[in-house]
Amino acid sequence: MYPVEPPRPVLPSHRLRVVSPGMPTLYHVPERGKRAEAALTALGFEVGYSPHAHGLSDDGITSGTPRERAADLMEAFADPEVDALLISDSGTGSLELLDLLDPEVIKANPKPLIGFCDTVFLHQYLAGLGIGSYYGCSLMFHLGDVGGPFPETIRSLTRALGVEAPLECRPLGDRAAPPTSWHDPASEAVPRVRDHPGGWTWLRPGRGAGPLLGGEISQLPEVVERFKLDYRGVLLFWDVTEVQDQPVDTLIRDLAAATDLTGLAGMVVGANPQLDPPVWAAEVAAALERHVPEAAYPVVVNADICHMTPSWVLPFGEYAELDDHKGLSFPRTRG
Amino acid sequence: MTPEAIAEVFGSVLDIDDVLIDDSFFDLGGSSFSALTLVSKLKQASGRPVRLRDVVREPSPRGLADAIAALPPAES
Numbered sequence: 043m044y045p046v047e048p049p050r051p052v053l054p055s056h057r058l059r060v061v062s063p064g065m066p067t068l069y070h071v072p073e074r075g076k077r078a079e080a081a082l083t084a085l086g087f088e089v090g091y092s093p094h095a096h097g098l099s100d101d102g103i104t105s106g107t108p109r110e111r112a113a114d115l116m117e118a119f120a121d122p123e124v125d126a127l128l129i130s131d132s133g134t135g136s137l138e139l140l141d142l143l144d145p146e147v148i149k150a151n152p153k154p155l156i157g158f159c160d161t162v163f164l165h166q167y168l169a170g171l172g173i174g175s176y177y178g179c180s181l182m183f184h185l186g187d188v189g190g191p192f193p194e195t196i197r198s199l200t201r202a203l204g205v206e207a208p209l210e211c212r213p214l215g216d217r218a219a220p221p222t223s224w225h226d227p228a229s230e231a232v233p234r235v236r237d238h239p240g241g242w243t244w245l246r247p248g249r250g251a252g253p254l255l256g257g258e259i260s261q262l263p264e265v266v267e268r269f270k271l272d273y274r275g276v277l278l279f280w281d282v283t284e285v286q287d288q289p290v291d292t293l294i295r296d297l298a299a300a301t302d303l304t305g306l307a308g309m310v311v312g313a314n315p316q317l318d319p320p321v322w323a324a325e326v327a328a329a330l331e332r333h334v335p336e337a338a339y340p341v342v343v344n345a346d347i348c349h350m351t352p353s354w355v356l357p358f359g360e361y362a363e364l365d366d367h368k369g370l371s372f373p374r375t376r377g
Numbered sequence: 378m379t380p381e382a383i384a385e386v387f388g389s390v391l392d393i394d395d396v397l398i399d400d401s402f403f404d405l406g407g408s409s410f411s412a413l414t415l416v417s418k419l420k421q422a423s424g425r426p427v428r429l430r431d432v433v434r435e436p437s438p439r440g441l442a443d444a445i446a447a448l449p450p451a452e453s
Contacts, residue, residue, distance in 0.1 A: 066413070070429045102417030103410075225409075225429040 054086025
């Protein structure tokens with residue numbers, strides 16, 4: 043099953059279909075979507091929208107009923123005019139779509155989904171079908187800022203989608219936290235400031251290689267349970283959201299209880315929007331020492347796969363190498 | 378929608394009685410998450426494209442009534 047092969051390249055002039063498997067952010071902040079669309083159009087992509095991308099469910103939590111959102115996904119996969127699916131936003135809602143998807147149609151029409159956070163359920167579902175996807179980008183969160191997306195985010199997106207080989211992921215520099223609210227026009231209309239220091243922290247140097255899997259850590263125990271995952275031999279990446287209030291000790295304890303973390307090929311931990319990098323690295327180190335003391339694989343913290351921008355766009359499920367001299371890289375070879 | 382009708386919607390979302398037309402949704406215990414449900418209910422009841430920003434700007438039934446009245450009818 044793993045690692046999955048790289049998807050077909052998605053290049054300028056190709057067509058992206060915006061889908062909303064989760065929260066109805068595009069309904070609430072349509073101008074943010076317009077800015078993101080303009081950024082993608084400027085790169086040469088054609089952007090289209092699924093029928094419920096701008097929708098609002100009766101309970102207000104998502105863009106439509108599970109059947110409506112799943113139908114949007116299936117239509118995008120089946121449509122030969124669509125080259126890749128891009129989520130508008132995440133938040134919640136992906137898990138309830140899984141039983142409504144048709145794996146045979148998706149396998150007959152493989153194409154990458156671009157998403158992050160809650161859409162980890164979709165990434166893992168696709169990986170289980172042997173289909174590669176991209177984790178770390180969304181229309182609203184990553185591409186819709188006033189002033190446009192950060193150039194590092196754009197470069198990471200286009201290099202990943204174009205199946206540049208090898209795909210080498212280096213530190214992207216200082217980071218910007220999300221706006222305090224997209225729904226407060228005064229906050230939303232201010233360009234993001236990169237006032238969070240960048241740079242990585244190697245808790246344990248070394249080299250490890252394997253399929254890259256992971257996601258936002260509070261969701262991973264459910265991902266493990268749903269897909270009966272065994273992370274042995276896996277390069278595991280994870281991060282926390284900007285509103286996570288659980289201590290990292292609890293998060294790692296819960297994940298270690300759900301699956302064996304002693305046999306990973308390596309661990310890549312994203313930066314924490316709520317903590318300074320040295321504090322975050324120390325908390326992660328203490329939690330790993332407490333809950334996975336026997337682990338010997340390389341661990342890097344404050345990586346650029348996180349709920350801040352700019353950010354990497356990573357090939358989910360593909361073979362990857364983590365090396366304290368070379369960073370994180372993907373050979374991206376097929377066959 | 379009248380401020381009184383909006384106050385009733387506040388009460389149904391937050392499961393409380395006797396919401397006054399000058400009460401703030403957020404002071405009553407509303408969160409950004411419950412505000413999503415509030416917006417959807419107000420959109421259905423008013424037929425106007427109410428958005429979360431409207432609640433953030435005008436968190437009371439009185440203020441929201443004016444804000445909603447100024448919105449165009451929602452597209453079907």
